[in-house]
Amino acid sequence: xxxxxxxxxxxxxxxxxxxxxxxxxxxxxxxxxxxxxxxxxxxxxxxxxxxxxxxxxxxxxxxxxxxxxxxxxxxxxxxxxxxxxxxxxxxxxxxxxxxxxxxxxxxxxxxxxxxxxxxxxxxxxxxxxxxxxxxxxxxxxxxxxxxxxxxxxxxxxxxxxxxxxxxxxxxxxxxx
Amino acid sequence: xxxxxxxxxxxxxxxxxxxxxxxxxxxxxxxxxxxxxxxxxxxxxxxxxxxxxxxxxxxxxxxxxxxxxxxxxxxxxxxxxxxxxxxxxxxxxxxxxxxxxxxxxxxxxxxxxxxxxxxxxxxxxxxxxxxxxxxxxxxxxxxxxxxxxxxxxxxxxxxxxxxxxxxxxxxxxxxxxxxxxxxxxxxxxxxxxxxxxxxxxxxxxxxxxxxxxxxxxxxxxxxxxxxxxxxxxxxxxxxxxxxxxxxxxxxxxxxxxxxxxxxxxxxxxxxxxxxxxxxxxxxxxxxxxxxxxxxxxxxxxxxxxxxxxxxxxxxxxxxxxxxxxxxxxxxxxxxxxxxxxxxxxxxxxxxxxxxxxxxxxxxxxxxxxxxxxxxxxxxxxxxxxxxxxxxxxxxxxxxxxxxxxxxxxxxxxxxxxxxxxxxxxxxxxxxxxxxxxxxxxxxxxxxxxxxxxxxxxxxxxxxxxxxxxxxxxxxxxxxxxxxxxxxxxxxxxxxxxxxxxxxxxxxxxxxxxxxxxxxxxxxxxxxxxxxxxxxxxxxxxxxxxxxxxxxxxxxxxxxxxxxxxxxxxxxxxxxxxxxxxxxxxxxxxxxxxxxxxxxxxxxxxxxxxxxxxxxxxxxxxxxxxxxxxxxxxxxxxxxxxxxxxxxxxxxxxxxxxxxxxxxxxxxxxxxxxxxxxxxxxxxxxxxxxxxxxxxxxxxxxxxxxxxxxxxxxxxxxxxxxxxxxxxxxxxxxxxxxxxxxxxxxxxxxxxxxxxxxxxxxxxxxxxxxxxxxxxxxxxxxxxxxxx
Numbered sequence: 001x002x003x004x005x006x007x008x009x010x011x012x013x014x015x016x017x018x019x020x021x022x023x024x025x026x027x028x029x030x031x032x033x034x035x036x037x038x039x040x041x042x043x044x045x046x047x048x049x050x051x052x053x054x055x056x057x058x059x060x061x062x063x064x065x066x067x068x069x070x071x072x073x074x075x076x077x078x079x080x081x082x083x084x085x086x087x088x089x090x091x092x093x094x095x096x097x098x099x100x101x102x103x104x105x106x107x108x109x110x111x112x113x114x115x116x117x118x119x120x121x122x123x124x125x126x127x128x129x130x131x132x133x134x135x136x137x138x139x140x141x142x143x144x145x146x147x148x149x150x151x152x153x154x155x156x157x158x159x160x161x162x163x164x165x166x167x168x169x170x171x172x173x174x175x176x
Numbered sequence: 177x178x179x180x181x182x183x184x185x186x187x188x189x190x191x192x193x194x195x196x197x198x199x200x201x202x203x204x205x206x207x208x209x210x211x212x213x214x215x216x217x218x219x220x221x222x223x224x225x226x227x228x229x230x231x232x233x234x235x236x237x238x239x240x241x242x243x244x245x246x247x248x249x250x251x252x253x254x255x256x257x258x259x260x261x262x263x264x265x266x267x268x269x270x271x272x273x274x275x276x277x278x279x280x281x282x283x284x285x286x287x288x289x290x291x292x293x294x295x296x297x298x299x300x301x302x303x304x305x306x307x308x309x310x311x312x313x314x315x316x317x318x319x320x321x322x323x324x325x326x327x328x329x330x331x332x333x334x335x336x337x338x339x340x341x342x343x344x345x346x347x348x349x350x351x352x353x354x355x356x357x358x359x360x361x362x363x364x365x366x367x368x369x370x371x372x373x374x375x376x377x378x379x380x381x382x383x384x385x386x387x388x389x390x391x392x393x394x395x396x397x398x399x400x401x402x403x404x405x406x407x408x409x410x411x412x413x414x415x416x417x418x419x420x421x422x423x424x425x426x427x428x429x430x431x432x433x434x435x436x437x438x439x440x441x442x443x444x445x446x447x448x449x450x451x452x453x454x455x456x457x458x459x460x461x462x463x464x465x466x467x468x469x470x471x472x473x474x475x476x477x478x479x480x481x482x483x484x485x486x487x488x489x490x491x492x493x494x495x496x497x498x499x500x501x502x503x504x505x506x507x508x509x510x511x512x513x514x515x516x517x518x519x520x521x522x523x524x525x526x527x528x529x530x531x532x533x534x535x536x537x538x539x540x541x542x543x544x545x546x547x548x549x550x551x552x553x554x555x556x557x558x559x560x561x562x563x564x565x566x567x568x569x570x571x572x573x574x575x576x577x578x579x580x581x582x583x584x585x586x587x588x589x590x591x592x593x594x595x596x597x598x599x600x601x602x603x604x605x606x607x608x609x610x611x612x613x614x615x616x617x618x619x620x621x622x623x624x625x626x627x628x629x630x631x632x633x634x635x636x637x638x639x640x641x642x643x644x645x646x647x648x649x650x651x652x653x654x655x656x657x658x659x660x661x662x663x664x665x666x667x668x669x670x671x672x673x674x675x676x677x678x679x680x681x682x683x684x685x686x687x688x689x690x691x692x693x694x695x696x697x698x699x700x701x702x703x704x705x706x707x708x709x710x711x712x713x714x715x716x717x718x719x720x721x722x723x724x725x726x727x728x729x730x731x732x733x734x735x736x737x738x739x740x741x742x743x744x745x746x747x748x749x750x751x752x753x754x755x756x757x758x759x760x761x762x763x764x765x766x767x768x769x770x771x772x773x774x775x776x777x778x779x780x781x782x783x784x785x786x787x788x789x790x791x792x793x794x795x796x797x798x799x800x801x802x803x804x805x806x807x808x809x810x811x812x813x814x815x816x817x818x819x820x821x822x823x824x825x826x827x828x829x830x831x832x833x834x835x836x837x838x839x840x841x842x843x844x845x846x847x848x849x850x851x852x853x854x855x856x857x858x859x860x861x862x863x864x865x866x867x868x869x870x871x872x873x874x875x876x877x878x879x880x881x882x883x884x885x886x887x888x889x890x891x892x893x894x895x896x897x898x899x900x901x902x903x904x905x906x907x908x909x910x911x912x913x914x915x916x917x918x919x920x921x922x923x924x925x926x927x928x929x930x931x932x933x934x935x936x937x938x939x940x941x942x943x944x945x946x947x948x949x950x951x952x953x954x955x956x957x958x959x960x961x962x963x
Binding site: 058108 | 275277278283304305307308309310320346347348349353385386388389391415779780781783785
């Protein structure tokens with residue numbers, strides 16, 4: 001039996017090779033030919049914008065807390081209109097393991113993964129990305145979500161004017 | 177002492193404790209909001225429901241309102257109680273916004289924790305959420321009323337505990353609002369505490385706004401360096417910047433709260449002018465080179481001029497360990513022992529506290545529990561703010577507070593103020609004048625059950641504290657002691673006083689005569705601490721060699737021939753001994769360094785990576801002195817040796833940061849008798865009294881930008897009749913003529929000021945800094961500006 005198996009094992013690869021020579025190859029000629037990654041592919045991270053074109057990131061520190069390799073750091077600050085945003089936001093892609101936990105933690109859908117994976121380079125500092133490198137001008141996976149319209153504080157609309165809010169009460173009113 | 181069973185665990189609690197406190201003692205946390213250790217229970221939030229299975233009233237009960245009974249059986253996890261708590265959680269969350277990502281409380285929010293503990297997840301109510309307009313509560317507290325769950329903790333803290341009157345509850349039913357009648361800065365000197373007690377993000381620290389999440393904050397238990405009370409604090413920082421200070425818990429000292437000076441006065445740590453580099457002869461050198469050069473110069477001085485040519489100055493700002501090592505160095509060089517307090521009168525006050533009064537000292541807790549407190553020559557809000565809060569607790573519990581002081585003293589409670597001059601207070605204590613008042617006080621003190629005398633070291637001096645000691649002894653009886661709570665100038669004045677050798681008042685003369693050629697200052701500034709600041713500055717400029725160890729930018733650090741930068745209390749470990757002789761350890765919070773916000777490049781941190789942290793050279797003073805002495809002991813070894821050598825420091829080596837601390841042993845030596853000559857030497861009908869004020873008088877808080885809104889500028893305060901006599905009006909600029917010079921300042925009138933005195937604040941960094949508090953009043957004259 002083992003003799004028969006050996007003969008089959010010798011001839012079958014030749015046969016398969018012969019068959020595949022006649023069909024179209026599946027190999028993608030990377031890097032000449034770029035491949036479209038699946039939507040759920042976890043590549044480089046980006047910071048998206050809300051439908052009004054404002055930065056979504058509120059620098060809440062949840063992504064940096066979730067990050068298992070501590071590659072995200074930031075400093076929050078306040079704009080004139082009360083909007084909390086990142087004064088600076090830095091991702092060190094030399095450390096990033098592309099686990100995507102930051103995107104799961106993000107309450108404002110600001111940090112999202114892209115399909116981009118071409119990050120190799122000779123200078124490690126080029127892999128330390130600042131906020132201006134990470135910001136894109138679209139909403140990514142969920143373009144319609146605007147955190148400040150849901151949050152209940154007056155940034156996107158005056159107080160009490162967001163959906164599911166009543167107008168501000170008058171605490172000095174005497175009516176029951 | 178009832179014994180009860182909670183969740184199948186038995187616990188015995190003191191009488192009067194509630195089921196909630198009993199559960200807490202077992203480590204079972206029942207979800208709660210309105211209960212707070214310092215404020216007690218009010219039973220308002222209905223969150224702490226538990227089921228009493230066996231007891232006089234079985235059924236579901238609010239654990240914070242149910243007294244523990246003998247044989248009671250309580251379950252915290254029954255379906256009924258859990259279901260109830262979940263509903264309560266849901267009701268509390270009905271109007272709460274979904275803004276946790278932009279809320280500063282996130283990560284340290286009791287509402288977040290308790291909502292999860294209660295089991296509430298989804299909001300079933302479909303109605304709209306209530307909203308409010310916020311108020312501007314000033315530069316310290318940010319308000320976001322939409323987040324409020326109406327637990328009333330802020331009002332209970334601000335009005336009831338702290339005695340503030342400009343913040344309260346307004347409105348009715350669904351509109352209950354917590355704030356001021358109109359926008360404006362909160363007036364109370366304890367306003368920051370409402371940030372600590374707010375269980376959610378309604379009241380947050382505006383100075384810490386959006387800076388850091390709790391989980392990124394570097395924190396450690398520390399001791400407040402702003403006054404001598406030694407309150408427990410928890411400073412927090414990130415990116416080499418001290419960002420906030422919150423109250424620690426030490427039931428023996430501050431309890432659960434701290435004052436605004438301690439909370440917002442920490443800017444000196446991040447101050448840009450702080451010495452960060454070792455300097456020798458005007459150029460930057462490494463710490464090792466600086467220490468070598470120091471050793472060389474000192475040994476040269478000793479060999480050329482003898483050991484008497486070297487003088488050392490310790491301080492009440494430096495840790496106990498550093499002062500100990502300085503004394504050891506002086507002993508090794510065989511030069512005179514260090515002077516630990518440059519102001520001779522303050523030094524005598526410390527000596528009396530450390531010696532004569534040491535078996536009668538009251539802790540702040542004992543002050544709070546007292547029923548009669550008589551304050552002699554102290555303005556608590558200026559010299560030790562938390563004492564004012566303790567006095568309020570005395571009054572709240574039905575006790576009485578009597579204040580004898582020349583200043584317009586304010587307290588957050590009702591009290592009896594007798595405006596008396598400094599000399600009159602001393603004279604009264606000696607029993608020579610104001611006999612009627614003295615006898616009345618004596619009678620009340622004899623009758624009181626827990627009397628405490630507070631003595632301001634600055635006004636009373638050594639003589640006054642000695643007389644206060646005699647008074648406590650005469651008020652003692654068989655059942656109880658009459659205790660005394662002296663106020664000292666600095667955080668570790670007591671510790672420095674413990675190490676003080678025989679009295680030395682001739683340092684200035686020795687400097688002037690050229691007998692001292694080299695001076696070593698440990699975290700002290702002779703030019704601004706000595707009462708004769710002008711003479712001292714001149715004497716210092718004539719020195720051959722001035723070596724300074726300091727963390728603050730002072731006159732001495734500017735003139736120093738050799739500067740060794742030390743760390744602030746938040747950047748190093750050490751021990752402070754507070755005014756009641758309590759040794760308390762503090763731990764390092766941050767590594768020293770220039771804050772990232774300063775070294776950053778534009779809108780992000782630097783992109784060059786260097787191995788050394790910018791500005792990392794400061795080291796704890798005790799480490800630098802160890803390097804000088806070639807000492808390689810650990811901090812623990814150092815403390816152990818000190819405890820063995822100095823019997824009063826017993827237990828020093830077992831101290832843990834964040835604990836309650838340990839009292840030093842009472843002095844066994846015979847009391848030091850002070851001469852009483854200084855008292856009766858008043859002439860001239862108007863005299864000047866330089867005093868500390870609430871903000872900006874201590875060397876740390878005057879460097880804190882955050883406190884600027886609270887600081888009052890330099891002004892002269894007199895009784896209206898004194899102004900009238902000289903045809904002066906309040907608000908106009910007047911000339912103040914003293915032996916120290918002539919100053920121009922606005923005049924303020926206050927009827928609470930004693931007649932015949934001009935009260936002037938001591939403000940380092942202003943022309944007034946040459947007037948140093950702690951002395952007797954000085955002759956002066958005020959007159960209107962020539963037209």
